[in-house]
Amino acid sequence: MTTTDGVLKVALLGCGVVGSEVVRLLAEQADELAQRVGARLELAGVAVRRPARHPEVPAELLTTDAEALVRRDDVDVVVEVVGGIEPVRSLLLAALESGKSVVSANKALLADDGATLHDAATRNGVDLYYEAAVAGAIPLLRPLRESLAGDRITRVMGIVNGTTNFILSRMDATGAGFDEALAEATSLGYAEADPTADVDGYDAAAKAAILAGLAFHTRVTMSDVHREGIGEVTAADVASAQAMDCTVKLLAICERTTVADGTESVSVRAHPAMIPRRHPLAGVGDAFNAVFVEAEAAGSLMFYGRGAGGAPTASAVLGDLVAVARNRVSGSRGAGESAYAALPIRSMGEVTTRYHVALDVADQPGVLAGVANAFAEEGVSIQTVRQEGRGDAATLVLVTHAATDAALGRTVEKLAAMSLVGRAASVMRVEGMTGE
Amino acid sequence: MTTTDGVLKVALLGCGVVGSEVVRLLAEQADELAQRVGARLELAGVAVRRPARHPEVPAELLTTDAEALVRRDDVDVVVEVVGGIEPVRSLLLAALESGKSVVSANKALLADDGATLHDAATRNGVDLYYEAAVAGAIPLLRPLRESLAGDRITRVMGIVNGTTNFILSRMDATGAGFDEALAEATSLGYAEADPTADVDGYDAAAKAAILAGLAFHTRVTMSDVHREGIGEVTAADVASAQAMDCTVKLLAICERTTVADGTESVSVRAHPAMIPRRHPLAGVGDAFNAVFVEAEAAGSLMFYGRGAGGAPTASAVLGDLVAVARNRVSGSRGAGESAYAALPIRSMGEVTTRYHVALDVADQPGVLAGVANAFAEEGVSIQTVRQEGRGDAATLVLVTHAATDAALGRTVEKLAAMSLVGRAASVMRVEGMTGE
Numbered sequence: 001m002t003t004t005d006g007v008l009k010v011a012l013l014g015c016g017v018v019g020s021e022v023v024r025l026l027a028e029q030a031d032e033l034a035q036r037v038g039a040r041l042e043l044a045g046v047a048v049r050r051p052a053r054h055p056e057v058p059a060e061l062l063t064t065d066a067e068a069l070v071r072r073d074d075v076d077v078v079v080e081v082v083g084g085i086e087p088v089r090s091l092l093l094a095a096l097e098s099g100k101s102v103v104s105a106n107k108a109l110l111a112d113d114g115a116t117l118h119d120a121a122t123r124n125g126v127d128l129y130y131e132a133a134v135a136g137a138i139p140l141l142r143p144l145r146e147s148l149a150g151d152r153i154t155r156v157m158g159i160v161n162g163t164t165n166f167i168l169s170r171m172d173a174t175g176a177g178f179d180e181a182l183a184e185a186t187s188l189g190y191a192e193a194d195p196t197a198d199v200d201g202y203d204a205a206a207k208a209a210i211l212a213g214l215a216f217h218t219r220v221t222m223s224d225v226h227r228e229g230i231g232e233v234t235a236a237d238v239a240s241a242q243a244m245d246c247t248v249k250l251l252a253i254c255e256r257t258t259v260a261d262g263t264e265s266v267s268v269r270a271h272p273a274m275i276p277r278r279h280p281l282a283g284v285g286d287a288f289n290a291v292f293v294e295a296e297a298a299g300s301l302m303f304y305g306r307g308a309g310g311a312p313t314a315s316a317v318l319g320d321l322v323a324v325a326r327n328r329v330s331g332s333r334g335a336g337e338s339a340y341a342a343l344p345i346r347s348m349g350e351v352t353t354r355y356h357v358a359l360d361v362a363d364q365p366g367v368l369a370g371v372a373n374a375f376a377e378e379g380v381s382i383q384t385v386r387q388e389g390r391g392d393a394a395t396l397v398l399v400t401h402a403a404t405d406a407a408l409g410r411t412v413e414k415l416a417a418m419s420l421v422g423r424a425a426s427v428m429r430v431e432g433m434t435g436e
Numbered sequence: 437m438t439t440t441d442g443v444l445k446v447a448l449l450g451c452g453v454v455g456s457e458v459v460r461l462l463a464e465q466a467d468e469l470a471q472r473v474g475a476r477l478e479l480a481g482v483a484v485r486r487p488a489r490h491p492e493v494p495a496e497l498l499t500t501d502a503e504a505l506v507r508r509d510d511v512d513v514v515v516e517v518v519g520g521i522e523p524v525r526s527l528l529l530a531a532l533e534s535g536k537s538v539v540s541a542n543k544a545l546l547a548d549d550g551a552t553l554h555d556a557a558t559r560n561g562v563d564l565y566y567e568a569a570v571a572g573a574i575p576l577l578r579p580l581r582e583s584l585a586g587d588r589i590t591r592v593m594g595i596v597n598g599t600t601n602f603i604l605s606r607m608d609a610t611g612a613g614f615d616e617a618l619a620e621a622t623s624l625g626y627a628e629a630d631p632t633a634d635v636d637g638y639d640a641a642a643k644a645a646i647l648a649g650l651a652f653h654t655r656v657t658m659s660d661v662h663r664e665g666i667g668e669v670t671a672a673d674v675a676s677a678q679a680m681d682c683t684v685k686l687l688a689i690c691e692r693t694t695v696a697d698g699t700e701s702v703s704v705r706a707h708p709a710m711i712p713r714r715h716p717l718a719g720v721g722d723a724f725n726a727v728f729v730e731a732e733a734a735g736s737l738m739f740y741g742r743g744a745g746g747a748p749t750a751s752a753v754l755g756d757l758v759a760v761a762r763n764r765v766s767g768s769r770g771a772g773e774s775a776y777a778a779l780p781i782r783s784m785g786e787v788t789t790r791y792h793v794a795l796d797v798a799d800q801p802g803v804l805a806g807v808a809n810a811f812a813e814e815g816v817s818i819q820t821v822r823q824e825g826r827g828d829a830a831t832l833v834l835v836t837h838a839a840t841d842a843a844l845g846r847t848v849e850k851l852a853a854m855s856l857v858g859r860a861a862s863v864m865r866v867e868g869m870t871g872e
Contacts, residue, residue, distance in 0.1 A: 025733060029588065035776040036585050036653070131583060137734035139575070139583030147567060147575030149472050150754020152465065217472070280719075280740070297461060297751035298573035298741065304716070305737035315733035318586020323771075332768030335759075340471040 008037065008325050009044035011075045011100075013066055013091060014082035015054050018105060018132070019046070021314035022079060023057055033318075037325040045069045070095040077324055079317060080104040081132075085112055096120040096128065101328060103320040105132035105313055108197075111206035111222045114213065118337035127327055127334050129320035134207045135160050135289045137312030138305040139319070144214040144293070145335060151295040153215040156254040157431065158291030159284050160207040162308045163198035164230050164250040166190040168238075168272070169285045172247050177235045190287055200229035201250065204270035208252035212268040215293070216256055217341035220268055226348035228271035233428075237272075240358045240397065240426040246274040247282050251431055252291075257346060267346040274356050275432040282432075349406030354383070354430040356399050359415060360422035363394040367420045371396060374414040378407040393422070399430060444473065444761050445480035447511045447536075449502055449527060450518035451490050454541060454568070455482070457750035458515060459493055469754075473761040481505045506531040513760055515753060516540040517568075521548055532556040532564065537764060539756040541568035541749055544633075547642035547658045550649065554773035563763055563770050565756035570643045571596050571725045573748030574741040575755070580650040580729070581771060587731040589651040592690040593867065594727030595720050596643040598744045599634035600666050600686040602626040604674075604708070605721045608683050613671045626723055636665035637686065640706035644688035648704040651729070652692055653777035656704055662784035664707035669864075673708075676794045676833065676862040682710040683718045687867055688727075693782060703782040710792050711868040718868075785842030790819075790866040792835050795851060796858035799830040803856045807832060810850040814843040829858070835866060 010026070012019055026033070026041060034040040046057050047066035054062055063069055070078050070091050078095040082088050083106055092102050092109075097120060104110065110117070110133050121128035131141045135158070144153065159165050163185060170181040182199065185191035197203045205227040212220040230250050241248050252270045259265075275282050280302055284290040289307025294300050306312040327334055361367045368387065375382055381401040388395045400408065415421050446462070448455055462469070462477060470476045482493050483502035490498055499505055506514050506527050514531040518524050519542055528538050528545075533556060540546065546553070546569050557564035567577045571594070580589065595601050599621060606617040618635065621627035633639045641663040648656040666686050677684050688706045695701075711718050716738055720726040725743025730736050742748040763770050797803045804823065811818055817837040824831045836844065851857050 021733065025586065029586070032588070032653075032777075033586065036774055137731075138737060139579035142578060142583050143575035146759055147578050147755040148751065149758035150461065150465070150469065150756075151751040152468070217468075283716075295573075295751060297457065297747040297754070299745075299748055301574060301739070301741035303737075303739060306735045309735075311733040312735050315584065315587040315731060318733070319583040320586075322585035323582055326771050327768075330768055332763075332766055335762050338472055341468075 007040045007042050008076045008328060009074050010041055010321065011044050011069045011072065011078045012046045013070070013078065013080040013088070015046050015048045015057060016081065017310040018081040018313045018317065020056055021310040022081065022317055025314055025318055033322060036322055038329045039325065041321065041325060044072060044075045066091050067094065070100065071098050075100055076328055077101045077103060077321060079321060080106055081317065082106070083108065085109055089113060089116070092117060093120050096124050096126055099124055099126060101127040101324040103317055103324055104128070104130045105317055106130070107133040107203065107206040107210060111209040113221070114210070115219050122336050125333055127324045129324055129334070131320050132313045132316035134210050135291060135303070136305070136307040136309065137315045138289055138291070138303050138307065140291055140303050141210070141214055143303070144211065145338070148293070148295055148298060151297045153293060153295045154256050155294040156211050156215050156291060157281070158252055158289065159249055159281055160252045160289055160291065160307060161198055161204045161250055162287030162289060163191045163195065164204070165284065166287050168230060168233070168248050168250065171233070171235065171238045172242070175235055175239070178231060178233055199231055201227045201270045204250055204252045208254055208268050208270045211252065212254035212266060213339070215254055216266045216343055217338045218266055218343040219339045220266070220345070224268055224345045226269040226271065230272050233272050234426070237426045237428055240356065241274040243397070244274070244356070244399065245277050246430070247277055248272055248428070249275055249281060253431065255351070256343070264343050265346040266343045267348070267351045269348060269351065271429060273429040273431040279432040349404060351405045352402040353405050353408065354400050354402050354433065355408045355412070356397070356426065356428050356430050357412060357415070358426040359396045361394050361396050362420045363389055363392055364420070368396065370418055370420060371398070371415060374418065375400065375411050378411045378414070379403065380407050380411050443476045443478050444512045444764060445510050446477055446757065447480050447505045447508065447514045448482045449506070449514065449516040449524070451482050451484045451493060452517065453746040454517040454749045454753065456492055457746040458517065458753055461750055461754055469758060472758055474765045475761065477757065477761060480508060480511045502527050503530065506536065507534050511536055512764055513537045513539060513757060515757060516542055517753065518542070519544065521545055525549060525552070528553060529556050532560050532562055535560055535562060537563040537760040539753055539760055540564070540566045541753055542566070543569040543639065543642040543646060547645040549657070550646070551655050558772050561769055563760045565760055565770070567756050568749045568752035570646050571727060571739070572741070572743040572745065573751045574725055574727070574739050574743065576727055576739050577646070577650055579739070580647065581774070584729070584731055584734060587733045589729060589731045590692050591730040592647045592651050592727060593717070594688055594725065595685055595717055596688045596725055596727065596743060597634055597640045597686055598723030598725060599627045599631060600640070601720065602723050604666060604669070604684050604686065607669070607671065607674045608678070611671055611675070614667060614669055635667055637663045637706045640686055640688045644690055644704050644706045647688065648690035648702060649775070651690055652702045652779055653774045654702055654779040655775045656702070656781070660704055660781045662705040662707065666708050669708050670862070673862045673864055676792065677710040679833070680710070680792065680835065681713050682866070683713055684708055684864070685711055685717060689867065691787070692779070700779050701782040702779045703784070703787045705784060705787065707865060709865040709867040715868040785840060787841045788838040789841050789844065790836050790838050790869065791844045791848070792833070792862065792864050792866050793848060793851070794862040795832045797830050797832050798856045799825050799828055800856070804832065806854055806856060807834070807851060810854065811836065811847050814847045814850070815839065816843050816847050
């Protein structure tokens with residue numbers, strides 16, 4: 001704790017889009033930040049791979065030796081905006097073990113192995129904050145961890161990935177297919193050259209794991225999350241959604257379920273789903289993020305804002321940095337990990353959802369009865385059914401009531417095997433409808 | 437600090453709609469709260485006026501002597517849900533001076549004299565938290581104070597009073613006048629028997645003062661806030677708003693303004709205004725609250741949820757109670773008041789706003805020229821003008837560009853004095869439009 005001279009030293013790991021904004025804001029707001037913290041925040045060093053590419057950082061601060069930087073005696077706080085699992089995990093562990101507090105924007109690492117980092121922070125009596133890891137600038141983790149600490153959160157559902165939201169918004173607006181919309185997102189800079197992490201839902205799943213951990217006081221890792229990307233979402237799916245006044249969104253959903261004997265469990269998933277157009281999440285366009293939180297006493301809350309980008313993410317990083325720095329100035333530590341509940345993870349098959357199923361069927365007697373039987377045999381109740389004739393064939397659109405995902409999956413398999421039923425034109429979960 | 441035995445004692449002042457929910461949640465969630473705090477939270481006493489009316493509270497906890505309760509040696513935290521200025525201020529000061537931390541839901545007191553309470557908290561090294569004072573269950577003060585502590589907030593604009601929002605929503609939906617909508621709100625329990633604090637904007641103004649203080653690191657009191665209620669809003673105003681695809685809302689608005697020489701000032705106001713129907717705040721209906729926050733790095737953020745009611749407000753109170761209790765367990769203190777910026781308050785006359793003005797005019801040559809001149813003489817630029825003939829008379833509807841409120845006020849006075857202009861059918865500020 002080198003605050004005796006009124007200065008706190010910050011080591012920055014990474015200086016890309018977010019890191020360079022952190023450097024800029026630390027300089028521009030130096031006086032204000034000092035007033036808020038009670039000590040000046042000064043950069044001790046900035047670890048990058050290629051120092052020559054960072055003319056915006058004073059040369060004497062740049063280093064390629066991140067390992068030495070995080071262990072330096074004069075460093076109080078390590079800020080990490082590199083991303084990825086290794087070597088970052090080792091670096092942050094070394095920082096925590098050396099008594100430094102850590103601010104990270106690294107959703108992948110937190111979702112993969114947050115427990116190891118939390119344990120190290122607790123053991124060393126230092127802070128580990130990571131507001132920027134989920135939903136960029138939107139204050140979300142602190143409200144979950146602190147503001148709602150006296151309530152029981154039952155559900156978190158949100159749009160937490162801007163790239164896929166841009167793609168799905170374009171498909172909805174223009175009728176484009178997935179490939180076309182992805183190409184547009186790439187050309188506009190909304191999608192990375194390798195869009196796998198976004199498009200296949202890894203990014204949303206990591207954020208879902210982090211949100212579920214905080215909401216339910218339970219350790220949740222990436223492997224606990226049921227993940228489906230948007231690569232299979234077709235223009236036909238989007239059209240089907242529109243036909244029932246819905247739109248398709250990639251949702252991160254964390255739920256607490258209580259069964260009859262009072263046993264609780266937690267389910268965590270990230271997948272595309274249809275939601276009603278009147279649902280507040282339906283209006284969240286382009287690269288924005290929004291998250292709904294439901295708690296027993298508080299009711300429904302929504303948080304909305306920019307989920308990515310250099311400046312918004314840097315805002316979240318600096319908010320954490322100020323909090324961590326204040327704690328060091330006062331010789332205290334913020335609320336650490338809260339994982340006492342250790343609730344079991346519910347498998348996706350046990351999760352209750354609703355399905356929208358659009359089928360191409362032969363337009364002849366007995367088809368509807370056969371289809372309805374397939375649902376009935378699996379105990380899945382149908383909420384609405386609509387048949388549209390097209391000459392010899394017809395399209396049958398069904399929306400179910402809530403049933404277990406396993407039963408719904410078996411029903412769809414059964415339908416696909418029926419001789420009078422052609423390919424399923426669209427099969428997708430439906431969320432956010434009332435009367436489930 | 438009586439945490440040696442793993443118990444923190446809580447004194448509750450007031451046991452009405454919110455207080456009884458606090459009692460219920462403390463009992464129902466006792467085990468979970470203990471896990472989150474690291475100590476059990478136990479009620480030391482509940483101060484009420486008429487103990488006989490509170491069968492839900494164990495009799496031995498009830499007391500009418502609030503003054504003795506807040507000074508009791510075994511009390512760690514005082515939770516206040518009484519409301520009003522005195523005797524609450526004296527009680528909370530006594531609590532703080534006795535080394536107790538305080539959680540309050542009292543917007544009027546915080547807006548009237550928060551400085552005295554903050555000074556006492558700082559002097560005694562204890563916490564003063566009041567998330568429940570603004571926007572009920574919505575986590576708003578903590579995000580402003582902590583999550584955005586590394587950013588520069590430029591504007592806060594929100595719907596923070598549920599009663600008036602219900603009334604204005606009904607006027608918008610049904611075409612009802614103010615009196616009729618108020619009567620409906622009263623009969624449904626959305627308005628109190630004496631609705632003055634809500635209808636005249638005192639409640640929204642107090643919340644605006646609290647929000648501005650946190651957002652701008654400046655002490656702001658009720659007397660700094662320009663306040664107008666909704667009692668003068670007519671069915672004609674609402675119809676005029678609808679004609680330009682707007683709706684009328686009572687808004688709390690806090691702005692930071694920087695003039696050419698870099699000098700900054702702050703304006704704080706609560707008044708009805710027209711906002712475009714496509715603005716996210718326009719869709720906030722009934723008794724819900726929503727607040728927009730704009731910050732330089734974070735961009736636009738929105739927070740939405742239940743702004744009042746027993747359980748939602750109790751959720752916010754308990755979140756603060758857990759935070760304060762954690763601090764006591766760890767022997768630390770949360771971030772105290774941040775008022776270093778001490779920015780000057782800008783008078784309403786200097787604030788730039790836009791106006792919607794609907795005038796009944798004689799339908800004859802020269803009227804439009806005369807009206808246009810009145811605006812021009814005050815340097816107010818007109819964005820749109822629309823004239824609708826009705827026989828001999830006509831209605832002239834003008835929307836201005838942003839100009840100082842003083843210039844707009846003078847223009848309206850000038851118009852009212854013109855012989856060819858009848859009464860102004862509707863004069864109202866316009867907020868949330870782009871291109872200001």
